[in-house]
Amino acid sequence: MSRRRSDSRAATPAKAGFRQTMTWLHTWVGLTFIWLLFFVFVTGTAGYFDTEIDRWMQPELPPAQIGVDASDSVPVLLNHARLVAPGAEQWFLSLPVDRNQPYASLFWRGADPEQGAQQTSGNALIDLRDGAVLQARDTGGGQLLYQMHWRLHYLSRNYSDWIITLATMFMFVAIIAGVIIHKRIFRDFFTFRPGKGQRSWLDAHNLLSVAALPFHLMITYSGLLFMGFSFMPLVYSAYYGTDNGARGEFFAEVFDPPGLTAAAGEAAPLVSLALVVAEAEQHWGENRVRSLDIRHPGDANARIFVHENAEQTVANSEGLLVFDGSNGSLIHALPSATSTTKRIRDVSLGLHEGLFAAPVLRWLYFFSGVLGTGMVATGMVMWTVKRREQAVRTRVPPSAGLLLVEKLNVGTIAGLFVGIAAYFWANRLLPVDFVSRADWEAHALFLTWAAMLLHAAVRPTRQAWVEQFALGGLAFAALPVLNWLTTDRHLGQSVPAQDWVLAGFDLTVLALGLTLLVIAGYLASRLGYVNRHLPHDAAASTLGVSR
Amino acid sequence: MTQPPLLSLVLCLLVLAGVGSLAVASARYRQRSTPVPMAGVWRVSGWVLVALASVVAIVLQGWAMALVYLLAAATLATTSVVLVLSYRPRWLVPIVLVALPSGLLLFAGI
Numbered sequence: 001m002s003r004r005r006s007d008s009r010a011a012t013p014a015k016a017g018f019r020q021t022m023t024w025l026h027t028w029v030g031l032t033f034i035w036l037l038f039f040v041f042v043t044g045t046a047g048y049f050d051t052e053i054d055r056w057m058q059p060e061l062p063p064a065q066i067g068v069d070a071s072d073s074v075p076v077l078l079n080h081a082r083l084v085a086p087g088a089e090q091w092f093l094s095l096p097v098d099r100n101q102p103y104a105s106l107f108w109r110g111a112d113p114e115q116g117a118q119q120t121s122g123n124a125l126i127d128l129r130d131g132a133v134l135q136a137r138d139t140g141g142g143q144l145l146y147q148m149h150w151r152l153h154y155l156s157r158n159y160s161d162w163i164i165t166l167a168t169m170f171m172f173v174a175i176i177a178g179v180i181i182h183k184r185i186f187r188d189f190f191t192f193r194p195g196k197g198q199r200s201w202l203d204a205h206n207l208l209s210v211a212a213l214p215f216h217l218m219i220t221y222s223g224l225l226f227m228g229f230s231f232m233p234l235v236y237s238a239y240y241g242t243d244n245g246a247r248g249e250f251f252a253e254v255f256d257p258p259g260l261t262a263a264a265g266e267a268a269p270l271v272s273l274a275l276v277v278a279e280a281e282q283h284w285g286e287n288r289v290r291s292l293d294i295r296h297p298g299d300a301n302a303r304i305f306v307h308e309n310a311e312q313t314v315a316n317s318e319g320l321l322v323f324d325g326s327n328g329s330l331i332h333a334l335p336s337a338t339s340t341t342k343r344i345r346d347v348s349l350g351l352h353e354g355l356f357a358a359p360v361l362r363w364l365y366f367f368s369g370v371l372g373t374g375m376v377a378t379g380m381v382m383w384t385v386k387r388r389e390q391a392v393r394t395r396v397p398p399s400a401g402l403l404l405v406e407k408l409n410v411g412t413i414a415g416l417f418v419g420i421a422a423y424f425w426a427n428r429l430l431p432v433d434f435v436s437r438a439d440w441e442a443h444a445l446f447l448t449w450a451a452m453l454l455h456a457a458v459r460p461t462r463q464a465w466v467e468q469f470a471l472g473g474l475a476f477a478a479l480p481v482l483n484w485l486t487t488d489r490h491l492g493q494s495v496p497a498q499d500w501v502l503a504g505f506d507l508t509v510l511a512l513g514l515t516l517l518v519i520a521g522y523l524a525s526r527l528g529y530v531n532r533h534l535p536h537d538a539a540a541s542t543l544g545v546s547r
Numbered sequence: 548m549t550q551p552p553l554l555s556l557v558l559c560l561l562v563l564a565g566v567g568s569l570a571v572a573s574a575r576y577r578q579r580s581t582p583v584p585m586a587g588v589w590r591v592s593g594w595v596l597v598a599l600a601s602v603v604a605i606v607l608q609g610w611a612m613a614l615v616y617l618l619a620a621a622t623l624a625t626t627s628v629v630l631v632l633s634y635r636p637r638w639l640v641p642i643v644l645v646a647l648p649s650g651l652l653l654f655a656g657i
Contacts, residue, residue, distance in 0.1 A: 189625075190575045192633045211625040214618040314611045351615070360555035364619035373624065 019181055028176040030379055031405070034168035035412045040167065042416055044149035044219075045369030046078045046142070048354060048362055049505075051099055053142025056439035056505040065128050066103035070095055070277045070289050073104050074130045078273060080106055080124070081297070089263075093292040096128070097309045098353050101290065104128050116240040138437040139427055145420070150226070153442060161230040161411035168223045175216055178209060198385050205378040208371045215431035216375065217391025222352035225345055227514040254342075257293075257305050258332045263530045264300040271328035273304075279330065280306045280321050290318065300326050310336065315343065316350035317444060380409045399447055407456045409463075414468035415452025417516060421475035426510070428442040428486045462527055477513025480506040553657055554607060556615060558600050561625065561652030565596030567643035570628045580636035585626040597621075603654065622637070 046053065051479060055061060089110030096104050103125045111117035125134040147153075152160040179185065189210065190205045209216065229236070233247070240246040273292065280289050293305040302325025305321040310318035315336060322332040323410045337343045350356065384406045392397045426444035430437050456464045483506060484490035492502040561564070570576055571583055572590035583589060604613035631639050 187574070190570045190573050192627050192629050192630055207629055211629070215622060233627055314615060346652070347611070356612075357615075358552065358555070360552050360559075361616060361619060364616075364623060367626075368619065368622050371622065372549045 006132045019183075022180045023179040025044040026174050027383065029177070030174040031169050031383055034376060034380050034383075035169055035408055036167050038373065038380065038412050039416060040149045040164075041369065041376050042420070043145055045366060045373055046420070047146025047149060048357075048366045048369060049508075050142035050146045051102055051147060052501050052505060054139075055102065055501050056483075057424070058136035059483075059487040059502075061103070061125070061134055063101070063497075064097060064501065065104065066102060068096060068104070068128050068288075069288060070281070071274060073128050074273050076128055076279055076294065077104055077106050077126055079131060080126050080133075081108060081294075084108070084119075084122070084124070085111035085117055086115035087117065087298070089296060089299055091292075091294045091504055093456070095289060095291060097101055097287065097290050098311050100311075103134060103241070115416055137427075137432045140438045140441055144438070144442060145423065148442075150223075151448070154209045161227055165224070165231045166171060168220055169226065172220045172224060175209075175213075175220060179213070190342055194368040196381070196388055196518075201378055201382045201385050205375060205382055206306075208375040208378060212368045212371040212375070215365075217370055218348075218351050219368075219372065222348035224351065225348045228345075257322060259303055259305075260336070261293065261301045261303065263296040266300040267298055268300040268302065268326040270294070270297050270302060271304075271323070271326055275303055276306060276323050279323075280308075281337055283321060283333065284308050284319060294325060297325065302326050303331075308336070310350075311356050314350050315346040316353060316355060317342070317346040377413050380413065383481040384409060388457045406461050408453070410461060410464045410468060411449075411453035411456035414465060414472060414516075415449055415456060417472035418452050418468060418475060419445045419449030421472060421479065422510075423474065424479055425482065428482050462523075464521050466524045466527060467539070469516050469523065473513045473515070473517030475513070476509045476516060479509045481511070496543070548653060551657070552654060554603075555620075557650050557654045557657065558604055558616055559620045559623060560646045560653065561596055561600035561603070562617065563624040564643050564647040565593050565600060566621065566624040566628050566647065566651060567639060568593030570632055572598055573644065574638070575632060577638070579632055581652070583640065 016135060045278040055064070073095050074093065077095075078091075081093070085106075085108035087110075088108045092107040093516055094101055094105045094107075096102055105120075105123065105125045107123045109121035111120050113120065124131070125136075127134050139175075144153075150160070150164050152163065153155070155163070188203075188206065192200075193208050194200050194203075197201075223497045229247070229251075236250040237246060238485075240250045256297070276292070277289055281287070282371070288309050289306055290309040291307045293307070295303045304323040304325045306323065307319040308319035310316065313336065319336050320332070320334040321330060324330065324331055337346070354362065384402060387402045388398065390396075390405075391402065423441055424443040426441040430440055434440065452468055455468065459467065480491055484492065487501075489502050490504050491503060493499075495508070570587045570593075572586040572593060576582070577586075600618055601613070604617050607613075608616065628639065631642060
C-alpha cells in the first residue's frame with residue numbers, strides 16, 4: 001500500500017504520455033539489475049588494467065619483457081617445449097609483444113609421459129633472459145577480476161550468460177529510454193548544480209550519462225553482441241539444425257582455422273621456426289607475430305598457425321598464416337577481415353575490450369568506465385532520494401521496498417569497494433603455499449562484500465554509508481603500505497627503478513582510497529551538521545539517505 | 548596510423564579548448580560568470596576547434612582510431628568543463644586560452 005503511494009508520481013504506462021511511459025520504463029528497467037550492473041561496471045573498468053593488476057598480484061615476476069625480437073624469443077620457447085612437452089598434440093607459443101602479453105609463455109596439451117613429459121598439459125611463463133620458468137604465487141590476478149564482470153564467478157555459464165544478457169539488454173533499454181526522457185539534453189549540456197538535493201543527483205546522473213554516452217552505448221551494445229550466440233541461437237540453428245552438436249559445428253566452421261588435420265602417425269622433423277617467422281614478418285612487418293600455434297609437432301601432418309598482433313587496429317581480429325610444419329610451405333593466408341558481418345562483430349568486440357589502446361587512450365577508457373560506474377551509482381541513489389523526500393513530505397513511513405533499496409545501495413556502492421580491497425589484501429596476506437590460494441582471494445572478495453551487505457542491514461543507513469566508505473578508503477589507501485611491508489616491490493623500489501606498472505598500481509589504489517575517504521569525510525560532516533541543526537525527518541531527506 | 552602519446556595529448560588539448568569555448572558561449576556560462584563579449588565568436592571558434600581536432604585525428608590516425616580518440620577526448624573534456632563551470636567558473640576562459648596555444652604548439656612540435 002505504502003509502496004504504491006510512494007510510486008504515485010511514476011504514472012502507470014497505460015494512461016500516460018510517451019515520455020512518462022519512457023520515464024517509468026527507465027526507472028523500473030534500470031532498477032531491476034542495478035546492483036549487478038554496478039558490479040559489472042566496477043570489475044569491467046578494473047579490467048582495462050588487467051595485466052597491470054596481474055603484475056602487482058605476482059610481485060615475484062620481473063618487469064615485462066616486451067619488445068624482444070621474435071628471432072630471440074621463439075628458440076627459447078621451442079627449447080622449453082621440447083624439454084617439458086615431448087610428443088604433445090599442441091604447443092602454443094605466445095611472444096611478449098605488448099602490454100596485453102607481457103611475458104613469453106608456453107601452453108601445451110596432450111604431451112606423452114612415456115617420452116618424459118611430467119604433465120600432459122600445462123602453461124608456463126618463460127624468462128627470456130635464461131629460459132627458466134618464471135615462478136610466482138598462485139593468484140586469480142587481474143584476469144579473474146575482469147572475468148567476474150561477465151562470468152559472475154560462482155555461476156556456471158548456463159546461468160551467467162543469461163543473467164548477463166538480460167542485465168545488458170535492460171541496460172541498453174534504460175540508456176535509450178534515458179536519452180528520450182532527457183528533455184534538455186542540449187540546453188543543459190554544461191549544467192551541474194551542486195548542493196540542491198534531488199536536483200543535483202539528477203544533474204550528476206545526466207552529466208555522467210551524457211558525457212560518456214558514446215562509451216555507454218558502445219559498451220552495452222557490444223556487450224550484447226558478445227552474448228549473441230547464447231541468446232539468439234535460432235539464427236545459426238536455421239542453418240545447422242537444433243540438435244546438440246549444431247552449436248559446435250557452427251563454431252568450428254566460423255572460428256576454427258583452416259587446414260587442421262589429424263596426426264599422420266609418421267615422425268617428421270619440425271621445420272625451422274625461424275623461416276616461418278621470417279615469412280610471416282614479410283607479410284605483416286617486423287615483430288608483428290603474436291603467437292605460434294603448433295599442432296602435432298614432430299608429425300608428418302604438423303601444422304603451424306601464426307597469428308598477427310592486432311594492436312594497430314580497433315577490431316579484435318588478426319591476420320592468420322597456416323604453414324605445413326614438416327616442409328614449411330604456406331598453406332593458407334587469411335586476412336583479418338573475412339566477411340562484413342564478422343568484421344562488424346570483430347570491431348564491436350575490439351572496441352569493448354580496448355586491447356588496442358595505448359596508455360593515454362587506456363586511461364581514457366578507464367575514465368569512461370568510471371563515469372559509467374558513477375552513472376549507475378547515481379541512478380541507484382536517485383531512486384531512493386526521490387522516494388525518501390516524498391515519504392518525508394507526505395509523512396508516510398518509508399516502504400519496505402525503499403528501505404531494502406537503500407540498504408542494498410550502501411552494501412553495494414560502498415561495500416563492493418571494501419570487497420575488492422579485500423581481494424588485494426588476501427593476495428598479500430594469504431601464505432604463498434596456502435591450498436587453493438587463488439580461490440580464497442576471490443572468496444575473500446565475496447565474503448567481505450556479503451559482510452558489508454549485512455553491516456548495511458543492521459546499521460542505521462547514514463552511519464553505514466560513512467563507515468563503509470571510510471573502511472574502503474582505509475583499505476585501499478593502506479595497500480601501498482601493505483605492499484611495502486610484505487614485498488620488496490614497493491614504491492621505494494618501483495619509482496626509482498621507473499617500474500611504472502607497479503608504481504602505477506600503488507598510486508592508483510592510493511588515489512582511490514583517498515577519494516573514498518574524502519567521500520566518507522564529507523558524508524560524516526553532513527551527518528554531524530544535520531544532527532545538530534535539523535529535525536530528524538528533514539535531515540534524512542537533505543542527506544538523500546535514510547537513518 | 549601514428550599514435551604517439553603526444554598526439555593523444557594534442558587531441559585532448561584541442562578538444563578541451565573547443566568544448567571549453569562552446570561552454571563559454573552557453574547560456575549556463577552567462578548564469579555562472581561574467582558574460583563574455585561576442586559569445587557568437589566563441590561558439591563558432593568552439594566548433595572550428597572541434598573540427599580541427601577531428602581533421603588532425605582522421606588524417607594522422609585513420610577513421611577508426613580517430614573516432615575512438617576523439618570521443619574519448621570529448622568525454623574527458625566535457626566532464627572537466629562542467630566541473631570547472633560548477634565550482635570555478637572564472638577559470639574556464641583562462642583554461643581555454645592556455646589549452647589552445649599549448650595544443651597548437653605541441654602539434655607543431657610533432
